[in-house]
Amino acid sequence: MTPRFEEEIGPIKKAIVDFGEGHRSNLAVISDPFYGESELMDRVESMTGEEGIRIDARSLIRDVEAFEDASGRIVIVEEVHRLYRRKIGGFEMMNHFLKVLACSDRLFITTWNTYSWKYLDEVLGLGRHFPQQIRLSKMGAGQIREMLLSGYEEGELTFVEEEPADAEELKILNRSSYKKTLMGHSLEIPYPVVKMRSIRSRLTKSEKKSPEDIFFDRLARISDGNPGVAEYLWNEVLDYPEVRNALKDPPSIDLDRDESFALDIVLSMGSIEMGELSQVLEPLDLSAGRIAGLLEEMGLVFLEGDVIAIRSEALKSVVEHLRRLRLVW
Amino acid sequence: MAENLTEAYSNLSTSTSSEVASGVSANVSSSISSDIPSLGIDSSTVMNALLVLALAYVATRIVVFLLTWLSEKVYEHRITVKMAIPLAKFAIYGFAMYHILGSILQLSTAQLVAFSGLAGAAIGFGLKDLVAEVVGGFVIVLDKPYQVGDKVRIDDHYGEVRDIGLRATRLVSPDDSLISVSNQKVLSQTLANANAGSQEMMVVIDLFINSSSDAARAMQILREAAVSSRYVYISEKRQVTTLLKDYPFYRRVRAKAYVYDLRREFEFESDVTKRSWDAFREEGIEPPKAGVVEMGEGPGQSRS
Numbered sequence: 001m002t003p004r005f006e007e008e009i010g011p012i013k014k015a016i017v018d019f020g021e022g023h024r025s026n027l028a029v030i031s032d033p034f035y036g037e038s039e040l041m042d043r044v045e046s047m048t049g050e051e052g053i054r055i056d057a058r059s060l061i062r063d064v065e066a067f068e069d070a071s072g073r074i075v076i077v078e079e080v081h082r083l084y085r086r087k088i089g090g091f092e093m094m095n096h097f098l099k100v101l102a103c104s105d106r107l108f109i110t111t112w113n114t115y116s117w118k119y120l121d122e123v124l125g126l127g128r129h130f131p132q133q134i135r136l137s138k139m140g141a142g143q144i145r146e147m148l149l150s151g152y153e154e155g156e157l158t159f160v161e162e163e164p165a166d167a168e169e170l171k172i173l174n175r176s177s178y179k180k181t182l183m184g185h186s187l188e189i190p191y192p193v194v195k196m197r198s199i200r201s202r203l204t205k206s207e208k209k210s211p212e213d214i215f216f217d218r219l220a221r222i223s224d225g226n227p228g229v230a231e232y233l234w235n236e237v238l239d240y241p242e243v244r245n246a247l248k249d250p251p252s253i254d255l256d257r258d259e260s261f262a263l264d265i266v267l268s269m270g271s272i273e274m275g276e277l278s279q280v281l282e283p284l285d286l287s288a289g290r291i292a293g294l295l296e297e298m299g300l301v302f303l304e305g306d307v308i309a310i311r312s313e314a315l316k317s318v319v320e321h322l323r324r325l326r327l328v329w
Numbered sequence: 330m331a332e333n334l335t336e337a338y339s340n341l342s343t344s345t346s347s348e349v350a351s352g353v354s355a356n357v358s359s360s361i362s363s364d365i366p367s368l369g370i371d372s373s374t375v376m377n378a379l380l381v382l383a384l385a386y387v388a389t390r391i392v393v394f395l396l397t398w399l400s401e402k403v404y405e406h407r408i409t410v411k412m413a414i415p416l417a418k419f420a421i422y423g424f425a426m427y428h429i430l431g432s433i434l435q436l437s438t439a440q441l442v443a444f445s446g447l448a449g450a451a452i453g454f455g456l457k458d459l460v461a462e463v464v465g466g467f468v469i470v471l472d473k474p475y476q477v478g479d480k481v482r483i484d485d486h487y488g489e490v491r492d493i494g495l496r497a498t499r500l501v502s503p504d505d506s507l508i509s510v511s512n513q514k515v516l517s518q519t520l521a522n523a524n525a526g527s528q529e530m531m532v533v534i535d536l537f538i539n540s541s542s543d544a545a546r547a548m549q550i551l552r553e554a555a556v557s558s559r560y561v562y563i564s565e566k567r568q569v570t571t572l573l574k575d576y577p578f579y580r581r582v583r584a585k586a587y588v589y590d591l592r593r594e595f596e597f598e599s600d601v602t603k604r605s606w607d608a609f610r611e612e613g614i615e616p617p618k619a620g621v622v623e624m625g626e627g628p629g630q631s632r633s
Contacts, residue, residue, distance in 0.1 A: 088553045088608045122563040123556045257593075261559035283604050284559065324404045326528075326562055326589040 004147065004227070005040040008134050012044055012109065015132055016074065019107040026101065026108040028130035030117045032319075033270035034228030034312050035136050037111050041076055044109055048074045057082040064093050068100060074107045079270075081116030086265060087280050091124065098129050115319075115328045116268045122329075138225025141216040147227055148234050159211040159243050215245045222247050224316040232312045250317035251299050257325070258284070262291040264327040266301055267318055271309030378429045385425035392417045393492075400478075407590075408528050411477040415470045415493035422495060458513065462496045465512030469493055473526070474515075480523040480530055480591045483510050489592065503595060523591065529562040530591035534584045534601050542614040544573050547582045550612065554605040555586040560597035562589035579617035 008029070015027050031037045045054050053072030057079045060066055064083075067075055084094040101108050110130070120126045127133070139147070149157070174193045209217070223230035237244050255263065265280050266272055278288040292308050295301040300314045310318060322328040393414055400410035430436055436444060452460050470493060475481045479490050481500065486508045488500035497509040510518075524530040534555070538547050552571045555561060563569060567587040574581045588597040609615075 086557045088550055088557060088604055090557065091553060119563075122565070122568070257559060264559075283607065284600070326404075327559075329564065 004036070005043065005136075008040060008136065009043060011132060011134060012040075013047060015107065015109070016047060019074065024105065024107055025132050026130045027110065027132040027134065028117070028126070029109070029111045029134045029136065030114050031111070031136035032114050032224075032226050033267070033310055033315065034226055034232070036228045036231075037136060038078065040136075041078055041109075041111060045076055048072075048076070052076060054078070060097070061093065064096055072106075074109065077108060077110045079113070080110045081113045081120070082269060084116070084120065085276065085280055086119075086268070087283060090280070094120070094124065098124065098126075101129055113268055113270055115264070115322075118329050119268065139220065139227055139230070140225065141213075141220035144220050144223070144225070144227065144230045145212075145216040148231065157238075157241055157243050159215050159245065161211040161214060161245050211245065215243060215247075218245065218247050222250060222313075222316065224319070226312075226315065229312045229315055236313075248313075250314055253298070253300065253317055253321040255295075255298075255321070258286050259291050259294060260322060260325050260327055262286065262288070263295055263300060263318060264322050266295070266308055267310055267315075267322065267328070271307050274303075274306050274308060277308060381425050381429055385421050389418045389421050392421065408476060408478040408524075408526055412473075412526070414477050415466070418493075418495070419467065419470055458511075459496065461513040462511050465514075465516050466493060466495050466498075468516060469498065469512055474520055475522045476526055478528075478591075479526065480594070482521040482523075483515055484518045486510060528591065529567060529587040529589055530594060531585055532588050532594055532597050534586070534598050536582045536602065536605055536609075537617050538580050538582060538609070539615040539617050540575075540579055542580070542609075543612070544580050544582065546612055547580075547609060547614050548573055550608045550614070551582050551584045551601070551605050554601045554608065555584045558586075558597060558600050558604075560588050560590075560593045560600060562587045 012027060012029075015025055018025060029037055029040065041054065045052055051072060052074040053067070053070050054076040055067050055070070055078070057077055060077070060083060067077070080094075080097065083097050084091050108130075112126075114135075117126060174195050219230055219233060223233055233247060234243075237246050261284075262277065262281060265277060269276075274288055274292065277292065281288045281291070292301065292303060295308075296303055300311060300318055301308050302311055319328065396410055396414050396417065400407045403410060430441075430444075469475070475490055475498075477490050477493060480488070481490055483498070483500070486500055486502065488502040488506075488508060490498060491501050491507070492499040493512075497511050498515055500508045500510065502508055534551070536547070536551060538544065548571045552569060555569045555571075556563065561569070563586075569584065569586040572583040572585070574583070584601065586597075586601070588594050
């Protein structure tokens with residue numbers, strides 16, 4: 001299997017070498033949820049050897065001073081975005097962390113959620129504390145194919161194209177309607193809706209691509225180039241030795257501002273405990289339990305015990321929805 | 330036509346009173362019947378012209394509906410899409426007038442000159458305000474001192490621009506009143522545009538605290554309330570600022586922050602104010618004593 005993060009490991013290696021020569025430049029690795037940056041940190045940790053110490057930011061929530069006393073000149077802190085809450089008084093831990101980081105002579109290699117990073121960069125000016133920023137970029141269909149097929153022999157898997165269930169699937173136009181009540185009468189105005197999926201499907205057919213190409217193009221589009229999401233979807237459709245192109249488009253989202261804000265909080269953390277979500281929503285007179293239930297019903301999040309997390313297959317539509325509402329930038 | 334009217338006048342002056350009514354009506358009807366066919370204006374022409382105007386009206390309603398619907402669908406480009414509404418309206422009505430004058434009435438150059446003269450006289454006597462309003466509408470659309478969707482203050486009126494019509498601009502005030510301001514008046518009045526075509530808009534939030542309270546902590550709380558609000562919009566150019574001003578008996582803590590959608594101006598202000606005061610109470614930050622604020626400068630009088 002081809003090792004991942006070859007491109008990203010270079011600048012990190014250089015930062016470590018430079019640090020050894022007396023030049024410190026803290027580093028932030030920024031990625032979407034599910035990207036799999038912990039794999040990158042595994043490699044970084046092995047590079048740092050005895051000089052390094054690896055800390056999960058969740059442990060700092062309980063004891064923010066923990067890493068100050070720890071040995072190791074190179075500190076790897078994962079998921080640093082967990083040190084803030086979007087509420088009054090919710091930035092104290094993060095400010096303390098940044099203060100320690102600024103006063104320290106150690107090298108900090110940190111990982112961040114993209115959406116938290118963008119928000120905190122505007123609010124706290126994170127960029128000034130981390131001169132080096134590595135953004136884990138989206139993967140193309142070719143890279144995803146290489147990643148997923150690396151464990152298989154050529155021709156070992158058979159890609160089966162799912163036929164549309166009926167002629168309805170091939171229709172380019174769908175009928176929808178706009179409903180309005182006017183002077184006590186309910187009006188329904190029909191209008192056509194273009195089915196992009198059908199158009200794309202027809203276009204790809206006309207190019208006569210192989211089922212494998214069609215599958216990976218679609219996988220890259222639905223996963224938005226996120227390897228973690230792509231891997232999840234791959235496992236969903238893999239029925240060894242067959243791979244069925246049964247990938248579903250992400251769900252469309254219809255939420256009000258408050259519900260979208262709660263979804264933004266979950267996205268910015270990747271996953272969050274219900275109690276922490278309540279801390280953010282309660283001052284707004286919003287019920288975390290009610291909204292979490294609603295989001296779960298819509299297939300956008302899943303609840304596991306006390307933790308609420310974004311569904312990987314819904315990630316793309318969640319980000320598009322929140323970007324449209326300008327809740328993420 | 331002038332000769333006919335002179336003839337009618339001379340008939341009128343020489344006739345007896347009993348002959349006046351029948352004489353005038355005969356002459357006028359003969360003048361009309363002889364002149365209108367020469368202009369090509371018969372009842373079907375008038376009907377066609379009215380039909381074109383009616384179609385133009387329906388077309389503008391449909392275009393406005395579609396563009397408004399589209400603007401909500403492409404939320405991040407709402408204002409840009411809405412900018413097209415007045416342009417489309419003027420284009421449709423302009424095309425309708427061009428079609429009526431050119432294709433339906435089929436005016437020759439001489440007739441166009443005569444029409445222009447008549448139109449000029451009509452404008453001079455009674456329609457000058459209406460024409461000035463329509464011209465004002467054109468200037469607003471081209472010069473863009475504001476666009477549909479902007480929040481503006483025109484004279485004493487504040488609200489969101491809902492429509493730039495041929496004659497007037499319509500604003501919706503914060504208390505949901507529809508205000509029509511003549512386009513002509515807009516050009517001669519002082520105009521303040523709060524967002525100038527952007528979807529986001531600066532909101533100034535003032536909180537007044539007791540002089541003995543911890544002002545630094547109050548500023549920090551207000552800033553955190555603003556940046557953590559679900560309505561806030563922050564970018565490199567749209568930063569949150571907090572300011573403190575000292576008055577003899579109280580202090581004013583001010584936050585300047587951008588709301589993501591100008592239609593949420595008051596929800597944003599209310600959200601930040603409520604949560605700030607909840608936190609102030611927990612931290613022992615107190616409001617000024619009763620009556621003290623009125624003694625000094627009141628809110629909104631200074632925009633530093």
